Amino acid sequence: MQNTKFVNSLVGEKKYLIDYANLKQNLFLYQSNIFNKNEVYNFFKKKHFGIPALFPVKLKIFDYSNSDQYFIKGNFLLKNIYHTKNDKYKPFKDYVRFGNEFSTFVKPKKRYLNLVNKIINFNKYSINEIKNIKKKFKNVCAFQTRNIPHHGHEKILDYLLSKYDHVVINPLIGPKKKGDIKFDMLAKIYKFLLREKYNKKVSYIPFISNMFYAGPQEAVHHANLRYTLGFRNFVIGRDHAGSENLYTPHQAYNYISKLQTHLNIKVEKVLGSYYCKKCEDVVIKTSCSHKTLINISGTEFRNCLKNKKYFKYADFNLQKFIFGLKQKIFIN
Numbered sequence: 001m002q003n004t005k006f007v008n009s010l011v012g013e014k015k016y017l018i019d020y021a022n023l024k025q026n027l028f029l030y031q032s033n034i035f036n037k038n039e040v041y042n043f044f045k046k047k048h049f050g051i052p053a054l055f056p057v058k059l060k061i062f063d064y065s066n067s068d069q070y071f072i073k074g075n076f077l078l079k080n081i082y083h084t085k086n087d088k089y090k091p092f093k094d095y096v097r098f099g100n101e102f103s104t105f106v107k108p109k110k111r112y113l114n115l116v117n118k119i120i121n122f123n124k125y126s127i128n129e130i131k132n133i134k135k136k137f138k139n140v141c142a143f144q145t146r147n148i149p150h151h152g153h154e155k156i157l158d159y160l161l162s163k164y165d166h167v168v169i170n171p172l173i174g175p176k177k178k179g180d181i182k183f184d185m186l187a188k189i190y191k192f193l194l195r196e197k198y199n200k201k202v203s204y205i206p207f208i209s210n211m212f213y214a215g216p217q218e219a220v221h222h223a224n225l226r227y228t229l230g231f232r233n234f235v236i237g238r239d240h241a242g243s244e245n246l247y248t249p250h251q252a253y254n255y256i257s258k259l260q261t262h263l264n265i266k267v268e269k270v271l272g273s274y275y276c277k278k279c280e281d282v283v284i285k286t287s288c289s290h291k292t293l294i295n296i297s298g299t300e301f302r303n304c305l306k307n308k309k310y311f312k313y314a315d316f317n318l319q320k321f322i323f324g325l326k327q328k329i330f331i332n
């Protein structure tokens with residue numbers, strides 16, 4: 001397991017060091033340099049390009065000598081990245097927290113270069129691990145998650161393993177929002193479950209990149225990122241990269257599936273999993289025809305964990321393991 005401690009320091013304006021490192025490492029499929037205004041507009045003409053990395057002016061971490069500035073309207077970003085008119089959406093407010101004036105050139109100040117290199121090396125290690133897995137298994141699928149797995153997630157993993165030789169739990173780690181699970185805890189929790197139930201069939205390989213909570217457009221961005229990481233199959237689940245119920249549950253999948261012919265990676269749709277009263281089991285939505293489906297609530301599971309109460313739709317040993325962890329698991 002790689003050391004992730006330094007990732008905790010990538011808060012505030014330092015999150016732009018992640019974009020900078022990702023860009024240097026060629027992780028963005030359709031962006032190889034820092035954009036000028038024209039390049040931003042051209043980028044957004046192609047929906048399958050995803051989300052570009054833009055660098056606000058006046059950050060203390062960067063040297064801006066020999067750079068030009070340009071302004072992009074908030075409404076334009078709101079529409080093209082977030083697909084909404086709701087400018088109260090918190091992730092959007094975060095996105096423009098440092099203004100909507102951007103720079104054509106940035107260079108991290110000397111004292112931040114070490115952090116940039118750490119991000120690059122972390123991701124390099126992950127890319128290598130993915131390469132090794134692809135040597136061993138023919139059909140590999142990447143699965144993005146930011147939640148503690150309950151029986152619903154296990155069902156989805158089982159379903160994926162019926163179609164693929166191997167599944168990689170491949171979360172983006174980086175600055176998160178309040179209430180999210182800490183990524184070092186997510187790693188511990190997943191590793192426990194994988195050891196217990198998915199012996200060598202499922203791996204956990206995180207990588208460092210920024211989350212925008214931009215639902216459909218971010219699903220495209222995530223798919224492109226997975227392609228550059230080395231994957232050829234990627235799962236889009238319910239409410240992918242959404243927040244505050246801004247997007248409908250299948251909006252991300254419906255959007256990306258229309259762009260499939262333009263993508264280099266196959267997008268796999270997984271409908272939500274539920275508890276079926278008639279089957280008396282957790283099922284994938286389409287796998288039984290009953291109408292007695294009960295939603296397995298992530299919020300309820302989270303509340304149980306906070307209060308150290310067992311949740312009936314999650315692995316008992318896993319919960320016991322979580323209750324035994326001394327550190328806090330959620331971001332305050």
Ligand SMILES: [Zn+2]
Nearest residue numbers: 276279288290
């Ligand atoms: Zn059923």
